[in-house]
Amino acid sequence: xxxxxxxxxxxxxxxxxxxxxxxxxxxxxxxxxxxxxxxxxxxxxxxxxxxxxxxxxxxxxxxxxxxxxxxxxxxxxxxxxxxxxxxxxxxxxxxxxxxxxxxxxxxxxxxxxxxxxxxxxxxxxxxxxxxxxxxxxxxxxxxxxxxxxxxxxxxxxxxxxxxxxxxxxxxxxxxxxxxxxxxxxxxxxxxxxxxxxxxxxxxxxxxxxxxxxxxxxxxxxxxxxxxxxxxxxxxxxxxxxxxxxxxxxxxxxxxxxxxxxxxxxxxxxxxxxxxxxxxxxxxxxxxxxxxxxxxxxxxxxxxxxxxxxxxxxxxxxxxxxxxxxxxxxxxxxxxxxxxxxxxxxxxxxxxxxxxxxxxxxxxxxxxxxxxxxxxxxxxxxxxxxxxxxxxxxxxxxxxxxxxxxxxxxxxxxxxxxxxxxx
Amino acid sequence: xxxxxxxxxxxxxxxxxxxxxxxxxxxxxxxxxxxxxxxxxxxxxxxxxxxxxxxxxxxxxxxxxxxxxxxxxxxxxxxxxxxxxxxxxxxxxxxxxxxxxxxxxxxxxxxxxxxxxxxxxxxxxxxxxxxxxxxxxxxxxxxxxxxxxxxxxxxxxxxxxxxxxxxxxxxxxxxxxxxxxxxxxxxxxxxx
Numbered sequence: 001x002x003x004x005x006x007x008x009x010x011x012x013x014x015x016x017x018x019x020x021x022x023x024x025x026x027x028x029x030x031x032x033x034x035x036x037x038x039x040x041x042x043x044x045x046x047x048x049x050x051x052x053x054x055x056x057x058x059x060x061x062x063x064x065x066x067x068x069x070x071x072x073x074x075x076x077x078x079x080x081x082x083x084x085x086x087x088x089x090x091x092x093x094x095x096x097x098x099x100x101x102x103x104x105x106x107x108x109x110x111x112x113x114x115x116x117x118x119x120x121x122x123x124x125x126x127x128x129x130x131x132x133x134x135x136x137x138x139x140x141x142x143x144x145x146x147x148x149x150x151x152x153x154x155x156x157x158x159x160x161x162x163x164x165x166x167x168x169x170x171x172x173x174x175x176x177x178x179x180x181x182x183x184x185x186x187x188x189x190x191x192x193x194x195x196x197x198x199x200x201x202x203x204x205x206x207x208x209x210x211x212x213x214x215x216x217x218x219x220x221x222x223x224x225x226x227x228x229x230x231x232x233x234x235x236x237x238x239x240x241x242x243x244x245x246x247x248x249x250x251x252x253x254x255x256x257x258x259x260x261x262x263x264x265x266x267x268x269x270x271x272x273x274x275x276x277x278x279x280x281x282x283x284x285x286x287x288x289x290x291x292x293x294x295x296x297x298x299x300x301x302x303x304x305x306x307x308x309x310x311x312x313x314x315x316x317x318x319x320x321x322x323x324x325x326x327x328x329x330x331x332x333x334x335x336x337x338x339x340x341x342x343x344x345x346x347x348x349x350x351x352x353x354x355x356x357x358x359x360x361x362x363x364x365x366x367x368x369x370x371x372x373x374x375x376x377x378x379x380x381x382x383x384x385x386x387x388x389x390x391x392x393x394x395x396x397x398x399x400x401x402x403x404x405x406x407x408x409x410x411x412x413x414x415x416x417x418x419x420x421x422x
Numbered sequence: 423x424x425x426x427x428x429x430x431x432x433x434x435x436x437x438x439x440x441x442x443x444x445x446x447x448x449x450x451x452x453x454x455x456x457x458x459x460x461x462x463x464x465x466x467x468x469x470x471x472x473x474x475x476x477x478x479x480x481x482x483x484x485x486x487x488x489x490x491x492x493x494x495x496x497x498x499x500x501x502x503x504x505x506x507x508x509x510x511x512x513x514x515x516x517x518x519x520x521x522x523x524x525x526x527x528x529x530x531x532x533x534x535x536x537x538x539x540x541x542x543x544x545x546x547x548x549x550x551x552x553x554x555x556x557x558x559x560x561x562x563x564x565x566x567x568x569x570x571x572x573x574x575x576x577x578x579x580x581x582x583x584x585x586x587x588x589x590x591x592x593x594x595x596x597x598x599x600x601x602x603x604x605x606x607x608x609x610x611x612x613x614x
Contacts (some may be wrong), residue, residue, distance in 0.1 A: 107557075108557065108560070108563070121459055121463070121464070121467060122456075122459070123459055123464045123468065128456075128458065129458070129459035129461075129464060130456030130457065130458065130459055131456065131457045131458070131459040131463070132455070132456050132457070133457070136455040136456070136457070137455075139453075139455055140453060140455065162528070188453065189456065192453065192454060192456050193456065203470050205470070209557070209563045210556060210557035210560075210563055211469065211556040211557065211563075213470065213556070217611055217612070261467075262467055262468075264468065264470055266472070268472065268473070268474075270470050270471070270472055270473070270549075270552070271472075271473050271544075271545055271546045271548075271549050272470070272549065272552065272553070273544075273549055273552070273553035273557070276543065276544040276545060276546070276549045276603070277510065277538065277540065277543055277544060278510070280538075280543060282538060282543075283608075286606060287606050287607070287608045288538075288543055288603060288606045288607055288608065289608055289609075289610050290545075290607055290608070290609050290610065291609050291610050291611035292610035292611075293610075293611060398538075
């Protein structure tokens with residue numbers, strides 16, 4: 001697909017709006033208000049909105065979003081016995097996902113675990129098997145880092161469905177979110193236990209009903225893993241693993257074991273159920289790929305996106321989206337409004353962090369004609385998002401994990417936006 | 423006199439600074455807040471079974487016993503034959519939906535998790551024992567006896583054509599079962 005690889009300016013379609021247009025509108029509105037306030041002796045309340053004439057209600061001990069935003073919630077989907085809760089990415093701005101909107105996949109429900117009685121056990125190929133209760137664990141030095149978290153099976157619908165499903169971005173690709181995670185570097189705890197020379201892997205286990213378990217390479221854990229206790233400044237929520245979870249930046253969601261209670265240091269992986277079945281990829285040649293941990297470079301346009309309608313009047317619209325890579329920082333995002341015929345480099349907004357959401361935008365003047373919007377991210381290691389056709393060539397027809405192909409949105413003349421395969 | 427006092431104060435400050443830097447330089451191993459984990463507690467929680475059979479408990483179970491248990495405990499979610507779902511597919515080697523089925527892509531889109539079965543994709547038989555014991559039945563996990571888990575393991579291996587109908591599984595025999603998924607396995611870690 002050589003056409004996709006030469007960025008060329010689509011000058012007219014993407015020309016930024018002159019600043020004066022906004023200023024003109026603002027001045028006209030201000031003049032109208034002045035005229036209205038010139039009327040005679042009626043009390044102020046008669047001409048002002050209710051909110052300005054009635055004392056407000058009480059606040060809450062734990063704040064909640066406006067009731068006007070009650071439709072901005074996670075989408076639940078049930079499949080094969082476990083539930084998936086997807087983030088409404090199309091409603092979010094910035095790079096931090098509110099904790100209550102963070103995606104979640106539970107293999108065996110959300111356990112109700114109290115801090116007291118819960119502990120992290122480290123044993124196996126260590127000099128001294130250790131136990132860390134929460135009271136002690138919280139006294140260790142902690143680090144805070146902003147990272148995305150993405151389910152291995154995010155965007156499975158686009159991977160599997162032979163036609164593009166007409167759904168919102170959240171429904172299609174909402175198994176990804178980004179938070180500030182705070183916790184104890186796992187290396188502190190492993191070093192204290194004293195890892196033996198023969199140790200190569202660590203089997204991490206959760207304290208949920210199914211004791212969810214994954215085998216992870218020791219070297220990578222020592223470098224990057226934390227035992228996360230806090231998310232976005234508050235203690236983890238139950239659906240994110242309260243009272244503690246393993247966190248491995250950039251790696252597929254399910255290895256970030258929630259309700260973590262046991263780490264067994266071993267010389268070999270256990271080939272647990274999920275590394276044998278669910279979180280493996282059937283390749284096009286019939287081989288089955290296991291232990292593919294990092295999520296690859298990916299981006300999605302959040303505004304405008306599926307089931308949204310471009311506003312009337314036509315004219316200026318800011319294309320905005322999110323990009324991330326499990327291998328490092330985002331280096332650039334190219335955007336096309338003509339189905340990949342031409343590409344323009346979008347603006348990346350600070351902060352551009354390692355293995356975190358990066359927000360990108362591009363001004364666009366919509367003329368009311370059909371358009372196909374696409375975004376294609378490149379990370380600092382030169383990894384580029386593939387087109388859907390390129391991704392499908394690598395994996396078997398029924399494979400759905402690690403889907404990171406370019407997401408396309410088709411805009412109709414009526415302004416309606418739909419999922420599209422290009 | 424004043425100079426002397428200054429010198430003392432400077433020394434005190436330096437001492438305080440050194441004290442702080444010593445704290446910062448302290449290695450994790452010296453924090454030492456972890457408590458010794460008793461071997462009885464390890465034994466109580468350590469359930470992971472490894473591909474070579476390490477940590478398999480004593481006990482045994484036959485295909486015949488497993489067949490009956492399967493219908494009682496498992497069929498409601500996995501189907502009478504282990505291929506119908508709605509929970510993950512247990513039996514079969516070539517894909518759940520027939521290649522001649524014109525609606526195959528749609529069916530796969532609806533039940534993606536059902537495509538590859540235990541018999542098709544899992545590389546080691548020990549994983550069956552590990553998972554059934556820790557996670558099944560879904561509404562009452564960890565309620566089966568080790569003998570019952572061996573029996574269910576034996577039955578599912580037999581349904582996949584990997585052991586005979588009169589087979590009995592135990593901690594010696596289970597690791598010896600050769601799974602088709604092993605030959606198809608390619609590990610992405612360490613990255614090449």
